[in-house]
Amino acid sequence: MGSPEAASIDVSSGGSARVTLTTAYVVIIVLGAVAMLLGLFWSRGEWGHAFSFSAGTWGVVAAGLVFVAAGVFADHFRVRLGKGIEVSASFLPDFLAVTILGPLAGAVVSGVAVVSYWQKGQLLRNLTIVGVFVLSGGTCGLIYFLLGSQFVPPGEAISGLGLAVGGIVAGIAYQLVNFMLFVPIAWLRRSLRPVAYFKEALQPFLLFHIFFLILSLGLVYSFQYSGPFGFALFFLPVFGLIYAFRVYSREMELAKRLERFSLQMAASMITALDLKDNYTAQHSASVAQYSFDIACELSLSKRQCNLAHLAGLLHDLGKISVPDEVLGSTERLTSEQWEVIKYHSVAGYRVLCDMTEFEELSKVVLHHHERFDGTGYPEELSGEEIPLLSRVVSVADSYSAMVSDRPYHAKKTPEEAVAELERQMGRQFDPDVANAFIRVLSRAGREYRTSEDANFQLQFQKIRFLRDIS
Incomplete structure (x- = not known):
């Protein structure tokens, strides 16, 4: 009672x-x-x-x-x-x-x-x-x-x-x-x-x-x-x-x-990372919102949609392990530095998998840089071998990066970013996931398409912790 x-x-x-x-x-x-x-x-x-x-x-x-x-x-x-x-x-x-x-x-x-x-x-x-x-x-x-x-x-x-x-x-x-x-x-x-x-x-x-x-x-x-x-x-x-x-x-x-504490700890790591690279928190917020909307467009369950949102929010958690000089470099990365950057998905997985509440989430984070054609990292998975939510976060992550200013590339317009999504269907991206996101973008306003309104704290507050995920 x-x-x-x-x-x-x-x-x-x-x-x-x-x-x-x-x-x-x-x-x-x-x-x-x-x-x-x-x-x-x-x-x-x-x-x-x-x-x-x-x-x-x-x-x-x-x-x-x-x-x-x-x-x-x-x-x-x-x-x-x-x-x-x-x-x-x-x-x-x-x-x-x-x-x-x-x-x-x-x-x-x-x-x-x-x-x-x-x-x-x-x-x-x-x-x-x-x-x-x-x-x-x-x-x-x-x-x-x-x-x-x-x-x-x-x-x-x-x-x-x-x-x-x-x-x-x-x-x-x-x-x-x-x-x-x-x-x-x-x-x-x-x-x-x-x-x-x-x-x-x-x-x-x-x-x-x-x-x-x-x-x-x-x-x-x-x-x-x-x-x-x-x-x-x-x-x-x-x-x-x-x-x-x-x-x-x-x-x-x-x-x-414990679940709440673990999630707050993970969010604190993202906040700390943002102090090193002030791009991370806003980028994570936009990826979280995009991932959630893609999952909804794909008619996934409420649990899967919420898990996609959380995965988007924490997908770059592993960058906390990347040295400042590499993370903030304005020059073209060397092959050794690129290997350090690529390790961030494994680092994020290792942080999250140590928290038993985040076991499934950790695998989504681990594989969010796999490519649909099998040439991604860290395990070179292809097609449906890649977890569906990892494919979702991959599209959201790539689009957000394309429409953002970074030291190593100028931002694209939303139209240019959509064109790139279309070109990379079947190679980098799952066609079904990419098309779902394009449909979402076609209905959205400019602020959403440019991720200008992304707010990490707002996205963090949207999380219903693990009772909505489990």
């Missing part, structure tokens, strides 16, 4: 219209939660028979406290996925309360168990979180009762097929209601669209949610057929699973931090 820190609504920030909308939405959530609790309380006599726990009012209260404690434990081990996004395994005790104790107890447990999310002085935040989980738990309970009771005779507890069908649908409903109620908050607080919020808060843990749903149904079954003692034997190991969820989540969090 996800809880956006976006729900920690700060009414002192943002425009007045957004603040008003946020406050109004919180009021609607709270009123909806109150109406849910009152409705469930008044109608409890209609569905009480459908649930297998029959220990009286105080027994239900005691069992509810157990589930609240389990929920608090699960929320204590929640993990932050990013700014404003936290997830935990508390769906499991919430769902057990719903299916064993009924909709009213489930709604109360779901709302109270999020006490660990509360923050002093954050009234709107606290009310929003409680309201959302009361509505999630209550909706889950009602769907479980309404659907599950269709598979058993009137007056009997939900079991068997009713437990399976009603439980699965109710569990899905819990997650959907939780997600949908937090979507407006994520947008109002962070301008985060539903798809982006789904990818941050729900998608990474779909398998865990499915696992916990199946586990919950098994625990409910054990309660129905083994009683409270047998249920307790099965339930205690669940605390270990909740802790394992935390460990797994923490590993993901640490991996993302």
